[in-house]
Amino acid sequence: MDKPTNNGAWLLVVPVVLLVAFNAVMPLMAVVNYSVQDIFGPGQAYWVGTEWYREVLGDTRLHEALLRQFLFSGLVLLIEIPLGVLIALAMPRRGWAVSLVLVILALPLLIPWNVIGTIWIIFTRPDIGLLGYSLNSLGIPFDHTASPLDAWITLMLMEVWHWTPLVVLLAYAGLKAIPEAFYQAAAIDGASAWKVFRYIQLPKMRGVLTIAVLLRFMDSFLIYAEPFVLTGGGPGNATTFPSIYLVKVALGQFDLGPAGAFSVIYFLIVLLFSWLFYQVLQNVGRGKAR
Amino acid sequence: MKTGIVRFALATYLVMLMLPVYWMVNMSLRDNADILSTFVLFPENLTFDNYIKIFTDPSWYSGYINSMIYVTMNMVISVSVALPAAYAFSRYRFIGDKHVFFWLLTNRMAPPAVFALPFFQLYQTMGLIDTHIAVALAHTLFNVPLAVWVLEGFMSAIPREIDETAYLDGYSFPRFFFRIFMPLIKTGIGVTAFFTFMFSWVELLMARTLTTTEAKPIAAVMTRTVSATGLDWGLLAAAGVLTIVPGALVIYFVRNYMAKGFALGRV
Structure with a gap:
């Protein structure tokens, strides 16, 4: 059954649009302005057209950072989404254990991002950190300040630790929203656990999983504070993501022009991929009926 | 047998989840010299000095109060306009x-670094720099879209026949919305409230850009003090532990909304 058309519904949306536009429009225009001008100081700006865009697009260090970022965000999605769904399925549905599990799950999400990085420095230091000390005393040399691979492993561990609970909370809320009658019907039909998952739980979780995938993609693609605090982009450039490189350009070299162009391109990449994910997740498995 | 394995796997995951947090608690109960000199699984020379310092020094505890104020404001604004x-x-x-629905989400997609400067100028023009409401309003940029998206998902799961029946029974829109509809999406409101709280609580860049002293968030207080005193791990860990407490309380209060689930299933 299709939704009825009612343009009066705009009245309900207006407050949201005004509030978000108030915050979004002016800063975005300002950044686009930076990206096409050479700014020396207040009132001293010169139109340079696409020069900054050409400079940024030809920057090989940016290409490397972007490749790294795609690898990182890809791994994040491949690990966190399935893991989050599995954990949500394993969670108790009622009783005191629910409260306990929910509170524990929320812990990593509630820590300010710069503090997350600090915790993981403490946690992985070979001399005083629980993880670093344990691994080294087991005879596995582990030092994320020296080895790029160790730095990546630490970052992935941190990321999965930090954000999988978000996927779990969303998936769990989606599961809880499935009426009991669906399960009863499945039980009468003698459906296997896999079939219940595939034909009842997974389709019903489409909405929350779409949000989970989009959020995890966007936020992991823009990740800054955690790797900046933990590795500072090193060793070498091994964990220099575009956001870290951007801040180096914008704040380190006071180059608002290239930084603005970089921001616009960066934004468009996130936008394009989010839109693709959104389209695919909206339509996958719906068949032609839609 | 099978549920046994599932329970065990879940318990293992939760324990691993708590390890870094435990390590932070461990450090928060020791002084800096002790932390740097010895590796111990359980603190031997227990001290509460780190916590005492935070609770007695206004430059520390005011950070928590500021964060709580703007986060609560943001949560209330975001949920009430998003509903x-x-x-x-x-x-x-x-x-x-x-288009509007997707556009809302695009506001979470911009890399924040370069946007900080025009954000500052915008709120400076409004005369709102260093106020709680400035940070609360700025955080609606990423929280309102999220709230709309999450709530829309939960609302779409409620059959529209419910609305129609209520209108036929003579309910006005506001009365229907508050008396019938909102109780039905309690889970969604609980989840949304938690998410808006969380994202506003952990965000640092905007909050730091828009404040100087009067509304300075705790995350910014932590970075400043750290660089000034040359990394006092114990104090930092204690401050970190305290950043978890308010959010843990929030999730404890909304857990029933999340746990009770969908009322229709029992009809």
Whole structure:
């Protein structure tokens, strides 16, 4: 059954649009302005057209950072989404254990991002950190300040630790929203656990999983504070993501022009991929009926 | 047998989840010299000095109060404007609905670093720099879209027949919305409230850009003090532990909304 058309519904949306536009429009225009001008100081700006865009697009260090970022965000999605769904399925549905599990799950999400990085420095230091000390005393040399691979492993561990609970909370809320009658019907039909998952739980979780995938993609693609605090982009450039490189350009070299162009391109990449994910997740498995 | 394995796997995951947090608690109960000199699984020379310092020094505890104020403001604003909007998106077609819906989310997609400067200028023009409401308003940029999206998902799961029956029974829209509809999406409101709280609580860049002293968030207080005193791990860990407490309380209060689930299933 299709939704009825009612343009009066705009009245309900207006407050949201005004509030978000108030915050979004002016800063975005300002950044686009930076990206096409050479700014020396207040009132001293010169139109340079696409020069900054050409400079940024030809920057090989940016290409490397972007490749790294795609690898990182890809791994994040491949690990966190399935893991989050599995954990949500394993969670108790009622009783005191629910409260306990929910509170524990929320812990990593509630820590300010710069503090997350600090915790993981403490946690992985070979001399005083629980993880670093344990691994080294087991005879596995582990030092994320020296080895790029160790730095990546630490970052992935941190990321999965930090954000999988978000996927779990969303998936769990989606599961809880499935009426009991669906399960009863499945039980009468003698459906296997896999079939219940595939034909009842997974389709019903489409909405929350779409949000989970989009959020995890966007936020992991823009990740800054955690790797900046933990590795500072090193060793070498091994964990220099575009956001870290951007801040180096914008704040380190006071180059608002290239930084603005970089921001616009960066934004468009996130936008394009989010839109693709959104389209695919909206339509996958719906068949032609839609 | 099978549930036994599942329980065990879940318990293992939860224990691993708590390890870094435990390590922070461990450090927060020791002094800096002790932390740097010895590796111990359980603190031997227990001290509460780190916590005492935070609770007695106004430059520390005011950070928590500031964060709590703007986060609560943001949570209330975000959820209250998002509720009607999400209802409109879930129930009606209207001109540009799909575009506006996706546009909302695009506001989470910009890399924040370069946007900080125009943000500062915007709020400076409004005369709102260093106020709680400035940070609360700025955080609606990423929280309102999220709230609309999450709530829309939950609302769309409620059959529209419920609305129609209520209108036929003579309910006005506001009465229907508050008396019938909102109780039905309690889970969604609980989840949304938690998410808006969380994202506002952990965000640092905007909050730091828009404040100087009067509304300075705790995350910014932590970075400043750290660089000034040359990394006092114990103090930092204690401050970190305390950043978890308010959010843990929030999730404890909304857990029932999340846990009770969908009322319709029991009808």
